[in-house]
Amino acid sequence: MATTTRSTGRVGARLRATSKVLPEHARAHNRSLVLQHLFHEGPTSRADLARATSLTRVTISDLVSVLIAEGLVEELGTRPGQRVGKPAILVGLRGDAFQIVSLDLTDAAQMRGAVISLTGQVVERRTLDVDGRTGEELTDLVARFARLLVAQATCPVLGIGVGSPGVIDDHGRVIEAPNRGWYDVPLAEILTDRIGLPVQVANDANTAALGEFTYGGAASGMLLLLVGLGVGAGIVVDGIRVHGLRFAAGELGHTTAVDDGELCACGRRGCLETVLSTRALRSAVEGKDPVTADADLAEVGRVLGTTLAPVVSALNLAEVLLSGPADLLDGPLREAAQETLQQRTMPAVSAGLQLRMSSLGQDVVLLGAAVLVLSAQLGVS
Amino acid sequence: MATTTRSTGRVGARLRATSKVLPEHARAHNRSLVLQHLFHEGPTSRADLARATSLTRVTISDLVSVLIAEGLVEELGTRPGQRVGKPAILVGLRGDAFQIVSLDLTDAAQMRGAVISLTGQVVERRTLDVDGRTGEELTDLVARFARLLVAQATCPVLGIGVGSPGVIDDHGRVIEAPNRGWYDVPLAEILTDRIGLPVQVANDANTAALGEFTYGGAASGMLLLLVGLGVGAGIVVDGIRVHGLRFAAGELGHTTAVDDGELCACGRRGCLETVLSTRALRSAVEGKDPVTADADLAEVGRVLGTTLAPVVSALNLAEVLLSGPADLLDGPLREAAQETLQQRTMPAVSAGLQLRMSSLGQDVVLLGAAVLVLSAQLGVS
DNA sequence: GCCGTTAATCAGGTGTACTAACAAACATGG
DNA sequence: CCATGTTTGTTAGTACACCTGATTAACGGC
Numbered sequence: 001m002a003t004t005t006r007s008t009g010r011v012g013a014r015l016r017a018t019s020k021v022l023p024e025h026a027r028a029h030n031r032s033l034v035l036q037h038l039f040h041e042g043p044t045s046r047a048d049l050a051r052a053t054s055l056t057r058v059t060i061s062d063l064v065s066v067l068i069a070e071g072l073v074e075e076l077g078t079r080p081g082q083r084v085g086k087p088a089i090l091v092g093l094r095g096d097a098f099q100i101v102s103l104d105l106t107d108a109a110q111m112r113g114a115v116i117s118l119t120g121q122v123v124e125r126r127t128l129d130v131d132g133r134t135g136e137e138l139t140d141l142v143a144r145f146a147r148l149l150v151a152q153a154t155c156p157v158l159g160i161g162v163g164s165p166g167v168i169d170d171h172g173r174v175i176e177a178p179n180r181g182w183y184d185v186p187l188a189e190i191l192t193d194r195i196g197l198p199v200q201v202a203n204d205a206n207t208a209a210l211g212e213f214t215y216g217g218a219a220s221g222m223l224l225l226l227v228g229l230g231v232g233a234g235i236v237v238d239g240i241r242v243h244g245l246r247f248a249a250g251e252l253g254h255t256t257a258v259d260d261g262e263l264c265a266c267g268r269r270g271c272l273e274t275v276l277s278t279r280a281l282r283s284a285v286e287g288k289d290p291v292t293a294d295a296d297l298a299e300v301g302r303v304l305g306t307t308l309a310p311v312v313s314a315l316n317l318a319e320v321l322l323s324g325p326a327d328l329l330d331g332p333l334r335e336a337a338q339e340t341l342q343q344r345t346m347p348a349v350s351a352g353l354q355l356r357m358s359s360l361g362q363d364v365v366l367l368g369a370a371v372l373v374l375s376a377q378l379g380v381s
Numbered sequence: 382m383a384t385t386t387r388s389t390g391r392v393g394a395r396l397r398a399t400s401k402v403l404p405e406h407a408r409a410h411n412r413s414l415v416l417q418h419l420f421h422e423g424p425t426s427r428a429d430l431a432r433a434t435s436l437t438r439v440t441i442s443d444l445v446s447v448l449i450a451e452g453l454v455e456e457l458g459t460r461p462g463q464r465v466g467k468p469a470i471l472v473g474l475r476g477d478a479f480q481i482v483s484l485d486l487t488d489a490a491q492m493r494g495a496v497i498s499l500t501g502q503v504v505e506r507r508t509l510d511v512d513g514r515t516g517e518e519l520t521d522l523v524a525r526f527a528r529l530l531v532a533q534a535t536c537p538v539l540g541i542g543v544g545s546p547g548v549i550d551d552h553g554r555v556i557e558a559p560n561r562g563w564y565d566v567p568l569a570e571i572l573t574d575r576i577g578l579p580v581q582v583a584n585d586a587n588t589a590a591l592g593e594f595t596y597g598g599a600a601s602g603m604l605l606l607l608v609g610l611g612v613g614a615g616i617v618v619d620g621i622r623v624h625g626l627r628f629a630a631g632e633l634g635h636t637t638a639v640d641d642g643e644l645c646a647c648g649r650r651g652c653l654e655t656v657l658s659t660r661a662l663r664s665a666v667e668g669k670d671p672v673t674a675d676a677d678l679a680e681v682g683r684v685l686g687t688t689l690a691p692v693v694s695a696l697n698l699a700e701v702l703l704s705g706p707a708d709l710l711d712g713p714l715r716e717a718a719q720e721t722l723q724q725r726t727m728p729a730v731s732a733g734l735q736l737r738m739s740s741l742g743q744d745v746v747l748l749g750a751a752v753l754v755l756s757a758q759l760g761v762s
Numbered sequence: 763g764c765c766g767t768t769a770a771t772c773a774g775g776t777g778t779a780c781t782a783a784c785a786a787a788c789a790t791g792g
Numbered sequence: 793c794c795a796t797g798t799t800t801g802t803t804a805g806t807a808c809a810c811c812t813g814a815t816t817a818a819c820g821g822c
Binding site: 022023024045046047057058060061083084085086087088089 | 797798799800801802803808809810811
């Protein structure tokens with residue numbers, strides 16, 4: 001049996017990349033803690049920040065004074081309402097300190113872009129036809145579009161966030177995005193070089209999940225299914241975005257969902273995409289009477305529920321969000337999926353589970369791309 | 382449209398529990414970094430530790446001197462082999478500095494326990510019949526068993542690790558373990574109180590996953606399926622154990638795997654456990670000719686592959702490990718499961734995937750429980 | 763025997779957060 | 793109306809952790 005006789009002092013060979021932590025990193029962390037609180041809870045007094053972070057008032061004062069000097073935070077006068085003691089001075093994130101430029105490349109025909117305030121308000125919105133461009137031409141177009149959007153900003157730009165289909169590593173390198181003609185393209189690096197701003201690039205579904213997590217109030221264990229031309233998912237587990245072995249986490253679209261199903265573009269049969277993509281859904285309902293159409297959508301919902309059940313069980317997720325055309329998704333499909341999920345998972349898992357539509361609508365990816373920047377530059381998410 | 386008009390400076394209402402970081406926490410982290418390196422790479426000179434951690438030699442010397450003073454680390458003389466320069470003095474983890482007491486409560490009839498060295502060698506092994514005890518009686522028995530094992534240790538005991546079935550929170554409180562008669566039992570706290578040592582308690586499948594991760598050299602994105610009376614899974618994503626919304630992550634046993642399947646103890650039909658538990662597998666093969674038995678096992682393998690495919694895709698796992706009776710699992714079942722997984726997931730996902738047997742055999746849970754202690758007490762995993 | 767190289771330590775400095783004490787500004791209550 | 797207590801934010805001094813630069817020690821090579 002496996003009575004492991006092992007020579008002393010050497011266990012396993014795998015290297016775990018954990019890096020040193022210096023006092024200055026601790027400071028950066030605490031600084032992010034302050035920003036995070038101001039971001040989510042709004043204007044707060046220094047004393048309340050101290051209580052919330054369990055740092056001392058002295059430390060908070062010091063951190064806040066630096067943030068004020070940087071222009072990220074401002075004093076907003078004394079807190080209204082009468083209380084005992086010296087009135088508190090509220091400090092809050094300056095909404096007009098920075099803006100973020102976001103790009104959504106989900107749609108193959110038309111890229112979407114926006115200038116977004118720190119609080120998630122879309123200040124400016126643009127679209128640009130792709131005209132069938134791929135590869136380097138597409139890269140150039142993206143760079144031009146990003147530059148245009150940067151020019152639209154009314155205050156300094158904190159960074160550029162991009163949500164794109166494909167497999168993308170944690171340095172913003174597109175490993176592969178077949179129908180964009182991108183293979184091993186260091187998109188973040190290219191854009192940084194050309195525009196001179198920090199750039200974050202991530203998979204669109206992953207990005208969307210982040211958007212819902214930060215701006216949509218989604219739970220810290222959630223899966224977002226982005227339904228468009230293809231089907232992708234983004235997963236947040238215990239508050240952290242899942243990357244996966246080769247950054248391919250969330251690629252649920254090409255998981256077999258229907259035995260002996262339709263032929264998929266990927267060459268296999270019955271992939272989830274063959275029934276759940278926007279095109280598949282439209283063709284399943286168009287020209288049919290409402291009752292039949294609803295039954296067809298419900299059938300897709302059951303397929304979806306069956307596919308998601310193992311994932312939901314394995315991760316004990318709190319929420320599954322659907323993002324895409326509401327007229328197709330938010331009805332019999334969603335209800336059937338929810339029901340199937342409940343039937344196929346144990347009560348302890350399904351009781352805490354909610355299956356609902358994305359609350360951010362079409363801006364999910366754009367807002368998520370903004371979160372990429374917020375997270376990288378300010379440590380806020 | 383979702384042109385989110387939101388009042389300034391307040392985004393989302395969810396609280397994210399992130400706590401402050403002080404310089405002393407940074408020090409603890411760096412200290413763990415040193416221990417981690419010594420644990421996995423074996424004896425190392427201070428200078429090499431400095432290079433590996435990217436801390437300075439001064440800092441490393443300081444950390445090492447503390448560790449030597451604590452008796453955790455020792456100098457092992459100069460490094461053999463001739464090189465230029467002053468010969469390096471190797472320092473290594475003292476294998477005899479501490480031992481760990483591990484308990485495996487997976488088997489309802491018989492609990493297993495061991496005294497384990499820091500390097501994962503089983504020094505002493507015991508079993509104890511449960512005799513049908515549940516609830517408080519079982520708790521008492523566990524405490525006595527643990528005390529007995531502590532008495533067997535030949536050097537100071539670093540802590541006690543327990544792997545148990547059931548849903549267990551991150552403080553070692555058993556939320557529920559129905560067939561142990563435990564509901565909301567603070568097992569870790571009880572054992573700590575009675576024995577006076579640090580105690581870590583976690584779900585057995587989760588624990589097993591940790592064991593494979595640390596001692597078995599498993600990848601940082603892996604799922605371990607523990608097959609016994611029931612079926613449970615432990616998941617490590619990006620090097621971190623997944624807990625889930627209500628600490629029920631990994632409860633795959635009661636996910637529907639067979640439509641209109643057999644009645645399960647949980648009251649529903651076709652749960653994975655109804656085909657994959659040891660008992661179900663034995664009854665599927667016993668008394669049958671080898672060909673039929675193999676076909677039956679292969680069928681179970683296909684069911685397993687179908688259930689795991691969405692999980693593997695969603696998380697882009699590197700490895701799926703099976704732990705349980707090798708005569709049933711490691712053959713047609715595993716091969717069919719592997720094949721099904723490859724058929725039902727996209728190549729980008731399945732190419733990097735390996736489905737194999739646990740390398741630690743019956744000691745998986747025991748070793749994993751030791752890792753719980755290592756991780757909590759020394760920051761090593 | 764001198765030089766270059768590598769290992770480990772010593773000395774001094776910077777950054778971070780803490781405790782203790784204090785000043786400012788308010789409500790309350792005799 | 794003034795003393796009292798409360799809360800806020802700041803100042804001063806301390807402990808800790810890591811860094812840089814210089815120093816000592818031990819080796820191989822020429």
